[in-house]
Amino acid sequence: MNAYSFCKLGYADVDQLLQIEEQVYSHPWTRGNFHDSLYSAHEIFGLRDNKQELVAYFVLMPVVDEIHLLNFAVSACMQGQGYARILLDKMSSYVREKPFSSILLEVRVSNQRAIEIYQRYGFTEIGRRKLYYPAANNSREDAIVMRMDL
Numbered sequence: 001m002n003a004y005s006f007c008k009l010g011y012a013d014v015d016q017l018l019q020i021e022e023q024v025y026s027h028p029w030t031r032g033n034f035h036d037s038l039y040s041a042h043e044i045f046g047l048r049d050n051k052q053e054l055v056a057y058f059v060l061m062p063v064v065d066e067i068h069l070l071n072f073a074v075s076a077c078m079q080g081q082g083y084a085r086i087l088l089d090k091m092s093s094y095v096r097e098k099p100f101s102s103i104l105l106e107v108r109v110s111n112q113r114a115i116e117i118y119q120r121y122g123f124t125e126i127g128r129r130k131l132y133y134p135a136a137n138n139s140r141e142d143a144i145v146m147r148m149d150l
């Protein structure tokens with residue numbers, strides 16, 4: 001794996017975020033979603049390679065004593081090389097420095113790969129949200145809610 005740096009992202013990085021977002025999600029966040037998130041003081045962190053290209057990112061929303069992981073992605077050409085694990089390590093060490101007791105996330109029931117990555121990392125299913133996500137052909141898909149206590 002190449003050298004990389006970890007940094008906080010802001011409005012100036014939204015074009016690069018969108019490039020990855022639109023590659024890897026069937027229903028990607030829009031520019032407006034990223035702007036709303038930044039405006040609401042959610043925190044966006046990214047991994048950049050040695051050419052300063054964005055490789056991966058995540059978005060965190062604090063809710064009282066919990067952190068919600070709102071978005072978590074690795075660029076299409078860098079997947080399968082261990083970046084998800086690095087991203088989860090960065091996220092949990094950042095969150096552990098703060099007074100939070102757990103990390104919560106939602107994931108599509110069909111996203112088996114992400115579910116397995118989260119489970120192996122220590123997240124467990126705590127519930128389901130029926131028809132939470134938009135899906136193909138105007139249908140909806142359930143979300144699995146997962147939590148990891150810190």
Ligand SMILES: CC(C)(COP(=O)(O)OP(=O)(O)OC[C@H]1O[C@@H](n2cnc3c(N)ncnc32)[C@H](O)[C@@H]1OP(=O)(O)O)[C@@H](O)C(=O)NCCC(=O)NCCS
Nearest residue numbers: 024072073074079080081082083084085106107113114117
């Ligand atoms: C889910 C996602 C973040 C995984 O990122 P990644 O960098 O490819 O994952 P990694 O290379 O770190 O692999 C993590 C694990 O998956 C395994 N894996 C790698 N490639 C795989 C593949 N093609 N199929 C299944 N498992 C695979 C690895 O062996 C690794 O296992 P380990 O933790 O036991 O070592 C990435 O696929 C992605 O961005 N997907 C689109 C966005 C998304 O779905 N995000 C989650 C929203 S909740």
